[in-house]
Structure formats: C-alpha cells, structure tokens
Amino acid sequence: MFRLHRHDLRFPPVNQATPEGLLAVGGDLRPERLLEAYRHGIFPWYNEDDPILWWSPDPRAVLFPNKLHVARSLKKTLRSNVFTVTLDTCFRQIMEQCAGPRPQYPEGGTWITDDMRDAYTRLHELGYAHSVESWQEGILVGGLYGIAIGGAFFAESMFTRVDDASKVALVKLVQQLQAWNFRLIDCQQSSPHVMRFGAEEILRSDFINQLIEALRIPDRRGRWVFDEVSDAGRSERSG
Template sequence: MSQAANSITLLDPDLIDFPDTANALKDPDGLLAVGGDLTPEWLLAAYRRGIFPWFSDDQPILWWSPSPRCIVRPQALSLSRSLRKVIRQGRYQVTFDRAFEAVMEGCAAPRANQPGTWITADMCDAYTTMHRLGHAHSVETWLDGKLVGGLYGLAVGRMFYGESMFHRATDASKVAFAHLVRQLAVWGCELIDCQVSNPHLLSLGAEEISRTEFEEALRVEIEKPGFPEPWPPTPSPGLFDGT
C-alpha cells in the first residue's frame, strides 16, 4: 500500500489492507482509497471496517468512509401512519432472497435526474457472488406476481449494510424497507448502515452519527452471532401486529 497525495491511499491488489479511516478526505466526503479488488475477501475486510466501494464505470475502484454516517436503529424505528396503512392493506407481498439479481438490476436501472449508476456490471457480479456465499441478501416487494420494488445489502455478524433500493410502484421500496427493519429487530440487530443520507432515507427514520460513533458500534455488532442462515423465504408473521 502506498500513500498518494491528499491522503488517498493506492491499494495493492495483492495485499488486502486498508488505511485508517481517519485519513479519509473531507471533500469529497469520505474518499479513502483507490484500487484493490471486489473479491469476497476484499469486500468483507472493507465492510468490517465500515468501508464500502462506490464508483462509476469510468473510474477505478474507489473506497469510502464518510462522516457523518447515515444509520437506522431497528429497535427504535417508528413507521409513519401512512406507511403502516399501506402495509395493513396487504396489496404487496414481501419475500427474502427470492430474486437477488433482479433486485440489483432494478437498483441499477436509470433514474430521473441521474445520468448514470454506480451499480456497475462488476459490482453486480461481485455482490451476486456475495449472495451465493450467504453474505448478501435481498428483500423483494411483489404486486400481482410482478417484482415492483426491493433492496439489497450485506450482513456481517448482527450488522446489516444497506446498499440500494428501488421501486416501480408507489411505496414498494418503503414496504421492503419496513419489513427488513422489523425482521432485523426481531433478530436482535441494533444498527443498519445506510452510508450517506438523503431525503428518502431520512423520511424513513434514518439519522446521522459521527464516523467515530459508527465505528465504535460497528466493532461490537460484527462480533455478535450472525443472522439465521439461510434467511427465511418470507418475513416472520406478526411483524406489524398492533401497528
């Protein structure tokens, strides 16, 4: 590993090693290192440190550790009245790990006001491999048998790292998110990493904490026993009883 200008580290692809996250740039926020690889070994090493890849097709692999960090606390999350109403109506069916690649494709599809996507073909291949190994998971939302929304992410210990979500029908991604959060709460998850905040995440109850606070919690959560493997095909019954 060699140190480049402006504290950006150039990673040796043959040596899995990341710099101290305190070296991450403030502008752009959290950029830490360049290079490495997207193998399961590299990805697991990164996520255990709170580091994640984020880059476009015309860029090398870029690794990030932003501060503040956007997170959700499953045990404390309160769903909005409107979202609870949508869930009670029962229009949508929710599954786990039924269509991982299709969810990634949905998340990678072009969006309004976004000229490209960071979910490149290499990223799709890498996270699909992680899914086959049991590290990556998806939540799907279905309407009349068609996939209309969902999200995917990684799990290490009792930590879940949310990567991306999409919807093709109103509230479909919110329904997937709500089921994920409630299920992870049942399994004893204390923290979901949402990486960088945006209005959509904040509307779902996400909050921002410092990198230091995030990493302190991360060190505890990744050492706890992991979630059930394999994940059940559908969420536990009664997740929304009384809501």
C-alpha cells in the same frame, strides 16, 4: 491517496479519509476484500470509467432498528397487504433493477457496474448479501439489497416501480432485523428518504464503535426467509 495492492487486503485507518470520505483507490472486488472493507466501515462507490474508490464518510447515516419510524400513511399501506414481500428470491434481478433507469435517476445507476453485480452476487452465493422483494400480483415492483455481517446490515440500493413498494420492503426488513437482534443498519450517507424512517447522522468514530459491537454477534449466513410472526409487538413509532 492510499493505493491498495492486489495481494494486500488491509485498508488504512478510516480517520485518514478525505473530508468527503474518500479513503483509498484500487484493489479489487473479491469477497475477502469486500468483507474486510465492510467490517471496518468502508464501502466501494465509483463510476464505470473510474478506478475502484473506497469510502468512509463522516458523519455516517445509521438507522437503529428499534428507532424505525413508520408514517401513518405507510402503516395504512402495510395493513392493506397490497404487496407481498420476500427475501432472497431474486438477488441478481434486484441489483439489475437498482442499476436501471428510475424516475429519480433517468440515466440509470451507473455506479452499479457489471463488476459490482458480479461481486455482490458472489457475496449472495456465500450467504452475506441479501435482497428484499416487493411483489404485486406476481410482478416485481420494488426492493432493495445489502450486506449482512454480524449484527450489522449495510444497505446498498433500492428501487420502486409502484408507490410505497420499496418502503414496504424496507419496513419489513427492519422489523425482521430487529427480531434477529441486529444492532444497526448502515445507510452510508443521509438523504431525506432514509431520515424519514428514523435514520440519524452520527460521528464516524461513534459508528465504528457501534459497528465493533454489532460484529460480536454471529453471522446469519445463507438464504433468508421471514419469521412467521405477527406484527404485534414490533416496534414502530407513529408518524
């Protein structure tokens, strides 16, 4: 297993990962290393008592913004405007909610450690990490966060306290990313949840090629806000 050195930001080629996708161990979570990792299709994922583990799975789950699939029932929720969706208003709080106990993970998301929260909050302060928030009557009820580099968005985690709250946040985000000409949303590994939105599994080699092209697009750094545009013309497929 490749062990990272603190003063060397380089990662081994992703094709050296184990069949499960584990590529390297060690290093740190400073912004320079995290950005270097994401630019090469690598992300950290580890439990609280483990060393930092770096992954690049094959195949890779990817959602292309122009292939977003929105089910009819969710379209009805979107039209009802029951949720107000914002960008980058409470990044740290979104991470804390993603890490906390959730119905599907009653023991909590232990991989979002304090060190991870600090590191990604720093990326947020640098304009690379972003959050999407769903509000209902002024209360935060769902959301997600991720990293944006070039025309790629790397989705990290999401939570919901009310049915459809995080789904609405995701749809609004994908629609905005499409308007900004983002090429792909990295979902890392497939799950029934992301596949329902039109995500697909592609070979890691294909993902890396797509990522290289996406990174040719200039970074959209800084605090994000939604464009004031209508839903007309946004690409959705009926479900």
